[in-house]
Amino acid sequence: GIQVEQSPPDLILQEGANSTLRCNFSDSVNNLQWFHQNPWGQLINLFYIPSGTKQNGRLSATTVATERYSLLYISSSQTTDSGVYFCAVSYWDDKIIFGKGTRLHILP
Amino acid sequence: NAGVTQTPKFRVLKTGQSMTLLCAQDMNHEYMYWYRQDPGMGLRLIHYSVGEGTTAKGEVPDGYNVSRLKKQNFLLGLESAAPSQTSVYFCASTLGGGIDTQYFGPGTRLTVL
Numbered sequence: 001g002i003q004v005e006q007s008p009p010d011l012i013l014q015e016g017a018n019s020t021l022r023c024n025f026s027d028s029v030n031n032l033q034w035f036h037q038n039p040w041g042q043l044i045n046l047f048y049i050p051s052g053t054k055q056n057g058r059l060s061a062t063t064v065a066t067e068r069y070s071l072l073y074i075s076s077s078q079t080t081d082s083g084v085y086f087c088a089v090s091y092w093d094d095k096i097i098f099g100k101g102t103r104l105h106i107l108p
Numbered sequence: 109n110a111g112v113t114q115t116p117k118f119r120v121l122k123t124g125q126s127m128t129l130l131c132a133q134d135m136n137h138e139y140m141y142w143y144r145q146d147p148g149m150g151l152r153l154i155h156y157s158v159g160e161g162t163t164a165k166g167e168v169p170d171g172y173n174v175s176r177l178k179k180q181n182f183l184l185g186l187e188s189a190a191p192s193q194t195s196v197y198f199c200a201s202t203l204g205g206g207i208d209t210q211y212f213g214p215g216t217r218l219t220v221l
Contacts, residue, residue, distance in 0.1 A: 001167075030206050043198065043212040050207075086150060090206025094139060094158055095166060100150035 002026060004089055006099035013077050014107050021072040021102045023087035030090050032063050034072050037084040037101070046072070046085075077106045110134055112213035114199050120219045121189045129184040129216050131199030139205045140182035142166075142174060144195040145215075151198060157182055158205060189220045 003026035013019055023032070034046040047054050047061040049070065054061050058078075063070040074081055084101040091097075115130045131140065138159050143151040143166075153166030157176040171193060173185045182201075186193060197216045202208040 031208075033210060035210075035212075041196065041215050043200075045209050045211070048209045088151075088210065092206075093164075094205035095153060095156065095164075096141060096200075096202075096206055096210060097153060097167065098143070098151040100148065 002089070002091065002095075002097050004087065004097055004099040006085075006087060006102050008102060009100070010103045010105075012105045012107065015077055015079060017077050017106075019074045019077060019104065021074075021085050021104075023070045023072070023089075023099055025068050025070075025087075025089045027068075027091065029065065029068075030092060032070050032090075033088045033096075034061055034070070035086045035088065036081075037086065039083055043086075074104075077104075079106045079108050082106045112199055112201055112211050114197075114213040114216050116216060117214065118217050120221065121186075122221050123190060125189050126185070126187050127189065127218075128186075129197055129199075129218075131182045131184070131201075131213060132180055133201040133211075134180065135201065135203070135211065136179070137201035137203050137211075138179070139202045139208075140176065141200045141202075141210070142172075142182065142184045143198045143200065144168065144193075145198060146195050154184065154197075191220045194218060194220045 005024045051065045088098045141156040142154040155174040160179040199213040
């Protein structure tokens with residue numbers, strides 16, 4: 001079946017550090033999204049990025065569809081960046097499948 | 109504009125009881141999705157709908173039924189709840205399916221005793 005793998009599973013950083021989160025997927029995709037789940041459980045869409053690179057403030061994302069991976073970069077981390085980061089991929093049948101996430105802890 | 113809403117926010121059931129979770133969206137989106145989230149498992153797709161009157165199975169459909177009688181509503185039913193269905197349930201919607209941004213509701217925390 002469809003495989004979406006995220007790494008690392010957990011990451012602890014000091015405030016101000018940079019981080020790179022990775023998402024690997026097993027098949028060609030129509031779309032890839034990155035989400036942030038805050039400590040209160042709310043899921044917020046960060047990027048819609050089937051290919052190429054996008055930036056939004058301190059966050060940026062790159063998807064290399066031909067090599068089946070995507071990277072999420074967080075620069076100058078803040079404590080409000082803490083939470084779980086998910087990537088989600090979609091295929092021809094409109095299913096949207098999530099990885100297990102990367103739990104990020106930013107220490108003050 | 110409320111976006112995606114879910115009712116109820118919390119619920120406790122006894123094994124064997126039934127219940128229905130309601131998801132509503134006011135963005136005129138065609139596609140709607142139900143997920144469950146368990147510790148360490150990410151979000152797993154239960155069922156989804158590509159338009160009014162349609163439903164399709166996701167990754168973990170067993171023990172659940174769904175209906176999409178109106179475009180703005182997507183109902184998730186548990187006919188005979190089991191402790192293994194204790195989870196947080198999220199509903200989401202998109203305008204154009206997998207090629208569009210997905211918007212999530214706040215979640216429903218369900219405990220089955």
